Amino acid sequence: MNKGNILQGPMGLGLAVVSAIVALAAFGYAFMDLSAVGHRSFNTSSQIPWGQPIATYLYFALASSGLGMIAALSLVFGFKQFLPIAKRAIFLSFVILISGMAVLAMELGHVFRMLWVIPLNMQIESAMFWMGVFYVADLIFLLWKFQKMEGREWDSKTSKQIGIASFLAVLLASGNLALIFGMMSMRPFWFDGLMPIYFYLTAVASGLAAVVFFTYLAYGFNRDAMPERTRAMFEGPMGKLFAAVLGGTVLFIAVRAVTGLYTNNPEISVVWRDFLFASPVYQASLWLGIVAPFVIMLVKGLRSNPSMQVLVSMAVFAGLFAERYFFVVGGQVVPLFRGTWEWGLIQYTPSLTEWALTIMGSAMLFALYAAGERFLNLSDMPAEPAPEGATAAA
């Protein structure tokens, strides 16, 4: 069934090895810098404490949650059309989260200390405490679910229950991650009770981008090489789902931008006007990375076109990465309480070390994914099409 999967051959091994080398090189570079001068090699400061490494972590963590939700479409909600990507989505969700956590580990001041102080102090008032709890639960359930799938246990009761638990963990983890920002009333650019909904939507968008891109990659960007049901999914419901999710994302960004620009509060309106919309990078990522893909997916003749699907997935990858970056940094650019000491918006450009961490995480994702594709059967799905009655309407 898997003949067309080019990553199961030498290509897979090659990609895994090359990505691993890139990941190691980036890690080596960042590690050298960090052990030579510490986090001063970042361009963050006491004014902008969270920079690109945090944005990268956020991006990866949310893409992971999005992939978990996409897997839940078939595994929990019975949309059987999406079964062909369920296993790959669960696997990607796992490795992308691991890669994100690796980036976060390099960002913290004392990563090993974290392992004992957080459990021993049980600060349940802190959203960051819950982030730890929920993402660890998420990782465990993902791994467990994947192990059931490896055992081809698709429909057993435990497998289903683990699937549901995994979905709940995903919702809690990403919703809580949203609240880490959304609950900060002293940072009005982030302060928003609906932040979890925004994160869910954009998480699914980045998850879709990942699963579409990596599935095409596995088959050498040749849809004809895909198993029939996978092909049917890409020809049919995938484009529509992508369009719907991107539409929701556009809507959410639009209402946030409109309310943001409308308000008199400079800590919100100035950020939208002078930081986000004034930046060509933000403009490009918004229009080319989110709006244009949405338009492409709207057009009936284009949304099932394989090249368009690949193009859109790559554009959304980049667009949402920028979205996360501007979101994280945007909450901090208005100088808090600094007066003439900090006259304009605080300037921040990621340093080479910070870029190295982003590259490290991405290369790590590619390496783990290619290894997974090579050694595990990620295209696996239950042999029989869904029995009548178990299928929900699509």
Add this chain to the structure above:
Amino acid sequence: MTKWGMVIDLDKCTGCQACTTACAMENNTLPGENWQDVLYYSEGSYPTAKLTWLPRPCMQCENPSCVAVCPTRATYKDMDAGGIVFVDWNKCIGCKYCMIACPYGVRFYADEKPVVEPDVRDVFPGTGQLHAPPYQGPHDDAVRGIGIQPKGVVSKCTFCYHKVSQAPAGVADLDEDNPETKEFTPACVRTCPPKARYFGDLDNPESEVNRLIADQRGVRLKDHTGNRPQVYYLGSGADVPAYQPPKKS
């Protein structure tokens, strides 16, 4: 129970930064980190421009948002220490969430690790406690964030706890002009040339700080955040103008 509070009279403050310097000397803060700073604001334009300023320590909030967000309880409010908010340097993991959550921007993160780091104790061996910086002061207390800030953790103003904790129990005010309390007064208060800063027990109705707050209508900055600072300001200019981007010329 003692609740330490500070009152800063902006009608007296000349913006001379003596407090900032005294704080840096007293606490050996790292370069670029100002646990105490004087912030300047300019508004209006010639010929009616105005310049205002205000000294800004940590507000030691009654309801500190930095404490609630800290995932490790490294940041904590110690009611037995007069309600001062401390950072436990043995617990802080350097996640910097507290810096996001503090509305007053008074927390600092440092991680500058030199390539080669000789241990000063090996370079200048001595017996017993080595007092003078650069290594260790007599009152170092990592659990309260007092001493030289180690790498990878967050630091902040401690209201000079190493001094005020030595004050006689039950004292209402720590005043540099009173020989009994002079040594226990925070460095910024003690050094202030026009005596714009006052330090005392907010829980004691007889204290000078409470009298000043009542008589001169002391206000707390950014009170809408709900953090309820234990630092009060008197006089005109006791507010923070909203952020205004510089005009493009």
